[in-house]
Amino acid sequence: MEVLMGHPLTDDLGFLLSRASGAVVRATNTALAGHGLRVRQYSVLVLACDAAEGVTQRELADVLGLDPSQVVLLVDELAGRGLVERRPSEADRRTRLVLATDAGRALRDVAERDATAAVEAPLGLLADAERDRLRDVLTRIWTAAG
Amino acid sequence: MEVLMGHPLTDDLGFLLSRASGAVVRATNTALAGHGLRVRQYSVLVLACDAAEGVTQRELADVLGLDPSQVVLLVDELAGRGLVERRPSEADRRTRLVLATDAGRALRDVAERDATAAVEAPLGLLADAERDRLRDVLTRIWTAAG
DNA sequence: CCTCCATCGTTGACAACCTCCACGATACCG
């Protein structure tokens, strides 16, 4: 069918996706700048804090949708600040488990407050049901694109 | 209340947004590579084709959420390939209107097919109602973040 | 008319990011 609609581009889901994502990332970055963090680093830190047994860098790359070589640099920066540490895995000596330090967990807690506050403006106006629905749709898009 | 939920990061809308966006942009970029286009350029081209009277570069920057300096380079590349042209505005001589050429419109048509086909995998599984809802939510996020 | 200030496009510099390729070390399979 595809009869006349509004602006072709502002109807394109891919465009709307990247534009909204850019805005949110921008806001989060400025909020995290006070802690010397960028969103990428913050994401790695959260994942490290979240995994009691540590996370493989390969797992980080898969979850974040990044190239493994990027993860190396991110973990380097976090480790250089003592927020995470690399521990060799006993099960598979190729992998190095990334674990959050106490300093890392502490920073994550305070940074999380600022991060959520920063996206309160764009995302806060969504109803709870809408947020759940959006979460579901975005994860489905991600898995379908894998 | 904020009681226990799933993975903290995979519940973060900002993260899900940027991850899904990255996947879609990646797919679109590889699809457009055959035409020598990237998503940015393609977006500019679409907007230029869409505006019969031409678009100001400032308008392009606003709609795309980009820095004006980026728009300059994008239009340069498109103009260098004869896909768009810059015409001085009579109303405001500071601005230069970006207009699509016939070649630009022709390329846009064929590129659009490949672009939509590329995102068919991640976005095709969404029902029409879901897509409308997603469009609405994403535009609201964008305007709220402005 | 003239002055002050805002806006548009443009340029340049710099950091961040993405993509790809290659390598050593280790694991796994036969």
Next chain:
DNA sequence: CGGTATCGTGGAGGTTGTCAACGATGGAGG
């Protein structure tokens, strides 16, 4: 034991994001 695959790492090259200037033009107020 030999061949193949995976993990982390490094490097190269291109793309994007951010910011600060600058000249040219427009617009408002005296």
